Amino acid sequence: MQYWLMKSEPDEASIDDLAHAPQRSLPWTGVRNYQARNFMRDTMKIGDGVLFYHSSCPEPGIAGLAEVSSTPYPDPTQFDPKSPYYDPKSTQEAPRWLLVDVRYVKKAALVPLAALREHDELADMRVLARGNRLSITPVTRAEWRFITEKLMK
Template sequence: MTQRYWLMKSEPEEASIDDLASAKHQTLAWTGVRNYQARNFMRDEMHEGDGVLFYHSSCAVPGIAGLATVASTPYPDPTQFDPKSPYFDPKSTPESPRWLLVDVKLDRKTRLVPLTEMRQMAELDGMQVLARGNRLSITPVSPKHWKFITQHLVEA
């Protein structure tokens, strides 16, 4: 099985790289995905061991904040069944869940690589997160982009 790479966005107030670093076993369930395309990536294409660029979004300086690994196979997101959760989905049932998640395990925190810096790198042309209007919380990352980012940008 070929290793794949992903960029996974999280709002730091919801789940930051520091939250991941302080979580039990440095692992978090990636809850709250409510976009079918992002869900399908988790369901159909993500595998344990895949690389993750942990990306802070909807904040003062969005960008890559760390490296992580997909640490589980997909399973139902429990927040969809909790009426008190902002991610509650009344149409989803335990017998027929709509929303899935994977666990993500910290590899290491990195320096913050701002979106503005990434946009200036010709080596990252074509990276989905850099496309204007891209709102997906999970996007695939090509091996070429992964290699450039991990070898040249995230080092302090």
Template sequence: MTNYWLMKAEPAEASIDDVLAMPNATVGWTGVRNYQARNFMRDGMQLGDGVLFYHSSCAEPGIVGIARVASGVTVDPTQFDPASTYFDAASKPDAPRWLLVDVQVLHKTRNFTLPQMRADAALSDMLVLKKGSRLSITPVEPQHWAHILRTLGISVS
């Protein structure tokens, strides 16, 4: 069974265009430092799951692409790098706290902005739109996934 996810990236760190320029349009999703988001990766994500690539902390936040989970869960190396903004001195190589998956971009889309998402009644109960929701990774219900793809003009198979 395929699961679906919304994964937020700050375009100043890893925009959809940056990822498209990478080999195989694939990036290791580093820097997740919230336990619930980490647990979604660890316990819920599977190879091939669908991903809504979302730009956050920018002028026009929104869904900018469709991607897929392209690897199993591995250790996020940035937690051990003192030069990284994601360094975690309490995390040890023999007991790492933070994980990552590789994400492969499949389609760049127009920006389906946060205000457009909020105005769409079919998405009203989407987790990312709930008041106070700030997680960088959230599950997406199959009906929301299908609706968003239709809205963006991507054929749903």
């Protein structure tokens, strides 16, 4: 059992969108970074905890909790020429991009990015590192507990 922080632009997929999706679950489409893909393909397991983070929006921060709800499979958007995530170099035989499904667990009062920065316990979080752009980052059990028990009440 591991923990993750996954960024999503709320204009694309917000915590509310996830809550109202069929089965309260959505495929995590659009990741086009190899490191983030590798986390989904190689490391994530069903049931892993997810901090659902809203990025590129007026109030960036952790908006709720989710969980990994599938094993990895090819991201269908890579094969769709009309999709902004279309990848002409990928093939059905050797798909380049794999994803997992993520299921809603709960919505919480937003824990803003600025609030995360206030706590020494979270100082090593990858998402807080200068220049961080990785959309999926591992979270330690201690960080997970601190955020879910102390900051999400």
